[in-house]
Amino acid sequence: MTNSKINMLVIDDDDINIFIIKKVIEKTGYEVDMISKSNGQLAVDYLSSITHNVDIFPHVILVDINMPVLNGWEFLEAYEKLNILKPDIYLYMLSSSVYEYDIEKAKTFKSVNGFISKPLTVERLKELLQLVTP
Numbered sequence: 001m002t003n004s005k006i007n008m009l010v011i012d013d014d015d016i017n018i019f020i021i022k023k024v025i026e027k028t029g030y031e032v033d034m035i036s037k038s039n040g041q042l043a044v045d046y047l048s049s050i051t052h053n054v055d056i057f058p059h060v061i062l063v064d065i066n067m068p069v070l071n072g073w074e075f076l077e078a079y080e081k082l083n084i085l086k087p088d089i090y091l092y093m094l095s096s097s098v099y100e101y102d103i104e105k106a107k108t109f110k111s112v113n114g115f116i117s118k119p120l121t122v123e124r125l126k127e128l129l130q131l132v133t134p
Contacts, residue, residue: 004031004133005031005032005033006030006031006032006033006059006060006129006132006133007032007033007035007056007057007058007059007060008025008032008033008034008035008058008059008060008061008062009034009035009036009037009043009046009047009058009060009061009062010034010035010036010037010061010062010094011036011037011038011039011040011042011043011061011062011063011064011067011072011075012036012038012062012063012064012067012094013038013039013064013067013068014064017064017118017119018036020119020120021034021036021062021120022034024120024121024122024125025125027122028122028125028126028129029126030126030129030133032129033056035058038067038068039067039068039069039070039071040063040067040069040070040071040072040074040075040078041069041070041075041078042069043061043063043070043075043079044070044075044078044079044082047079047082047084048082051082051084054086057086057089058089059088059089059090059132060089060090060091060092060128060129060132061089061090061091061092062091062092062093062094062116062120063075063076063091063092063093063094064093064094064095065093065095065097065102066095066097072093072095073105076109076111076112079091079111080109080110080111088132089111090113090128090131090132091111091112091113092112092113092114092115092116092128093106093112093114093115093116094116094118094120095115095116095117095118096117096118097117098117102115103115
């Protein structure tokens with residue numbers, strides 16, 4: 001257990017997946033403040049509005065691929081154009097896609113730290129959260 005709060009942004013349009021992630025977070029033992037956005041555009045707007053607020057800016061961002069309005073790939077393109085200069089952000093694609101193409105495409109974005117297949121497990125989330133905590 002850690003004393004420092006971890007800010008997490010989950011970008012996913014599936015309410016069931018959001019619910020599962022919240023339950024997984026509860027089982028990690030970490031104090032996580034999770035915000036969710038149902039599409040990439042809402043996430044870009046949110047990040048743009050908090051760029052200078054380090055207290056609430058996410059340490060971890062999980063992005064689904066298939067979403068309405070702005071999908072995961074379009075979000076990544078917009079996110080990289082924001083030029084957020086915070087090196088301690090861990091951004092992962094979180095998708096049910098099993099296509100090798102998607103996994104390889106994720107590697108082409110400099111902001112992406114990796115690809116996680118759904119469902120997110122307690123063990124995998126703990127690994128991510130350990131990267132964030134000192």
